[in-house]
Amino acid sequence: MPATTAATRRTLNALVPGGSYAPNRRAVIPDVAGHPFIYLSMVPRLAVTRTVEAMRRAEAPLPEETREVIATAGRLFATATLDGETPEDYCYSVARTTGLPLATPRAALRLFETGAAAIADGADGQRPTAVAPRFPWAGKTPATTPGAVWTRRGDVLAVLAPGNHPGPHLEWLTALALGYRVAIRPSRRDPFTPARLVHALRAAGLDPAHCVLLPGGHEVGDALVTAADRSVVFGGDDVVHRYREDDSVFAQGPGRSKILLTHGADWRAHLDVIEESVTSGGGLGCVNATALLVEGDPRPVAEALAARLARLPVLPPEDPAAALPVTTLARAHALRDHLAQRAAGTEPLLGADCLVGNLGDGSAALRPTLHLTADPQDPVLGTEMPFPCAWVAPWNRRDGIGPLRHSLALMTLTDDADLVSSALADPTIRNVFLGTRPTSTYIPGLPHDGHLAEFLMTATTVVP
Incomplete structure (x- = not known):
């Protein structure tokens, strides 16, 4: 146009x-x-x-x-x-x-x-x-x-x-x-x-x-x-x-949507749906996943996800191949500074310094960011940003359902039926996904x- x-x-x-x-x-x-x-x-x-x-x-x-x-x-x-x-x-x-x-x-x-x-x-x-x-x-x-x-x-x-x-x-x-x-x-x-x-x-x-x-x-x-x-x-x-x-x-x-990955689930087989949960629609939706909790060591899945996110192209929004949100360059810089402040104390795999993709016309694509934190109760896991932004933390059975609560969408990548039942019974979890579709899936009428x-x-x- x-x-x-x-x-x-x-x-x-x-x-x-x-x-x-x-x-x-x-x-x-x-x-x-x-x-x-x-x-x-x-x-x-x-x-x-x-x-x-x-x-x-x-x-x-x-x-x-x-x-x-x-x-x-x-x-x-x-x-x-x-x-x-x-x-x-x-x-x-x-x-x-x-x-x-x-x-x-x-x-x-x-x-x-x-x-x-x-x-x-x-x-x-x-x-x-x-x-x-x-x-x-x-x-x-x-x-x-x-x-x-x-x-x-x-x-x-x-x-x-x-x-x-x-x-x-x-x-x-x-x-x-x-x-x-x-x-x-x-x-x-x-x-x-x-x-x-x-x-x-x-x-x-x-x-x-x-x-x-x-x-x-x-x-x-x-x-x-x-x-x-x-x-x-x-x-x-x-x-x-x-x-x-x-x-x-x-x-x-805010949706504060989450993904839980437990022992026994092959995260490599689910990497596509995890990535789409974070990035679909530019990552701006309340059902886009912002927290990934992993039973055991979260680093391997976090590093694999970061490698995928880093490959998304920097393009103007009207390009058919665009996958990232775009905003003014000034606002992109302000978001970068805000993210750096919120992420203090976490480990950046894709940090604030990666965020701004200058398009040269006064606008910038907002690249994905991903950080590791050691605490599944860290308040930073509830931080939403107007771009694909994920926080990854370890989860332990002793933590129970607590870190998963207050989620508009929760994906459970697990074979633990009791854990899924607990998620379904919690009124603060509004949508439960079992791993075949991203958290951003919307089915009219449901x-x-x-x-x-x-x-x-x-x-x-x-x-x-």
Whole structure:
């Protein structure tokens, strides 16, 4: 895609019940070299309140009709020109502004093409079996038969969206399939994915009042959370801490995903899946592995993994062969300094001095890093970075499940069935992988951090 000038640069507008909305204020979204790439309309706080009020006045979406719309929208997202943007334009824009390798948004096209339908079809499957989908329930007489009915906890869901990967945007489609109206505040880093998805939904026939896009700053995010009934908010530990007392907010924070390798498992046979767990999608996802715990001496597997990671090419993000994330050169240097500080006391196999791959245009690829630490309880194992970054430590049976807890994804490379059972029984471990697929694997319809319906819905008893 050719570089744009101020005269030709596209503006990505808000999408409200009345259509496209272009407020006076705009923000410039830069590319990975710091050059202006696109204008993003920024709605005022008052527009949030008015938009949510208009969404409440609209009739609730009918789940049966909405699910077909969602499936169609997934196909349009992958194949159609939407708001003048082709699928390849979309991929280029995401790569060039987020620094994600081009392969990541291209994979997102395929994911949305089939995943949207899976999300829509699976929404009702999240309902408890003893609960009817709605009142009255089919085949029974409400006047004589007590029962329970599946009920929304509200009407409007707010989503303060992430910008590190397109995939999480599939999740809020569950809310639409359950009858919610959804308002998204996009990340400035990637406004393209939610904008394209909202356009696809509207092109598929969704009432514009059922799904809106409201770009803005923190004040818009705060207003949206206040105005909505339920909210899903993505961010770091600060976001999780901020909302931890608010039951109406589901805060999605760091994943701190891990891999455990025990005696008896052939790590050489699993090196491919270990590497992909660390590097898939540029290593930016909450399900990318950041800690590798090894029973016995961790050095051989760490050195073998480091040798593989060191071979990944330094390329601009829009290159089809790119595998590493890219950011501005200034930010890359700041991340290098931050990593060096956090890694103090560990042994670098690929250290901070290896991180910055200068691309010569004001941007830099972020090379993988890997450090050894002697303590499986070292807090550094929970340190996540916006690039492939792994911390390797020894693990002993006496350590038990403790070092594995608080993991969004855990891969267990072991033949110890009791250990796997313990991991499955721990509520702080949300996904367990048994070694055939990387921790970054996402299967639409299966719970990611639990089923979203657990947060959105409740059971109400009806007694005649």
